[in-house]
Amino acid sequence: xxxxxxxxxxxxxxxxxxxxxxxxxxxxxxxxxxxxxxxxxxxxxxxxxxxxxxxxxxxxxxxxxxxxxxxxxxxxxxxxxxxxxxxxxxxxxxxxxxxxxxxxxxxxxxxxxxxxxxxxxxxxxxxxxxxxxxxxxxxxxxxxxxxxxxxxxxxxxxxxxxxxxxxxxxxxxxxxxxxxxxxxxxxxxxxxxxxxxxxx
Numbered sequence: 001x002x003x004x005x006x007x008x009x010x011x012x013x014x015x016x017x018x019x020x021x022x023x024x025x026x027x028x029x030x031x032x033x034x035x036x037x038x039x040x041x042x043x044x045x046x047x048x049x050x051x052x053x054x055x056x057x058x059x060x061x062x063x064x065x066x067x068x069x070x071x072x073x074x075x076x077x078x079x080x081x082x083x084x085x086x087x088x089x090x091x092x093x094x095x096x097x098x099x100x101x102x103x104x105x106x107x108x109x110x111x112x113x114x115x116x117x118x119x120x121x122x123x124x125x126x127x128x129x130x131x132x133x134x135x136x137x138x139x140x141x142x143x144x145x146x147x148x149x150x151x152x153x154x155x156x157x158x159x160x161x162x163x164x165x166x167x168x169x170x171x172x173x174x175x176x177x178x179x180x181x182x183x184x185x186x187x188x189x190x191x192x193x194x195x196x197x198x199x200x
Contacts, residue, residue, distance in 0.1 A: 001041050001175040005188060007034055008154070008176060014184045018128070018159070019100070026125055026153065030063045038175060039067025042123065042151045045173045046072070049148040051121045053077060053114065055136050057096075057107060060125040064153050068123055077114060079107040079139060092142045096135035099128065109139050116144035127152040127174060130161030137170070149173060156181075157189045 013021040025031035042064070054076045056065035062078050069076040079094075090111040097104045114120070122136045133150050140147050147170065155162050155174035158181075165172050177189040 001038070003034060003037055004153070004176045007031070008186060012186055014181050014186060017181050018156070020154070020156075020178065020181055020186065022154070026063070027060045035063045035067045038064045038153060039069075039071050041175055042068040042121070042173070043071030046121055046149055046151065049121070050119045051148055053118045053145070054121045054123055055079070055109070055114065055140060056123045057081070057132050057136060061123055061132075064125060064151075065123040068121070068151065072121075075113070077109055079109050079136060081105050081107055092139050094135040094138040094142070097131050099131070107135055107139070109143075111143065114140065114143040114145055118143070118145035119148050120145045121148050121151060123151040123153075125153045127155040127161045127165075127172070128159045130164045133161065133165055133170075151175075154178065 007025055008022065011024045015021050023029060025034055051072050051074055053074055054065045054069045056062060056076065057079045058081055065076045065078065091108040092111055092114065093106050093108045095104050096107050120140045122133055124132050127133060137147055149171035150165060152172065152174040155177045157177040157179055162172055162174065179187045179189040
């Protein structure tokens, strides 16, 4: 998805060989036009999958998930990371370890909004080690819902999450796959720059 790749090139900030900061358009401030295009792309890729519900995790997964839900005309459910006074009964939960925060949190979804009749599309902003996606998949399975696939805005192709999910049989569609963040530079998997580099 060229628009997303250009945005990452122009506004992404490499903080380390494993951390890319994209808070100017995805993780803090949101670019609505870009998210609309992201939603359209997810909707096109999963158009024939019979999606009935989109499942994501707060908070950075919500914008792309809502835009995809708008295109697919289905509800969007987000798993909460924090306890709520209004969300206490009949919860489906899973534990998710965050490598960025170095902590495990319990995510939860009300049974009221996910059941065996659902065909779920899981959407998240980043895929690195795959823990958030696996946690969401666990929640879908506990609800006896079927999983049509996993949509990722930015995948860190140099980390294990994508391989782990694909090896478990999940269809993973990532809109931009990072090949490396070494030396403060972003390179993309299968990008023209990468192909030229390989040809040399």
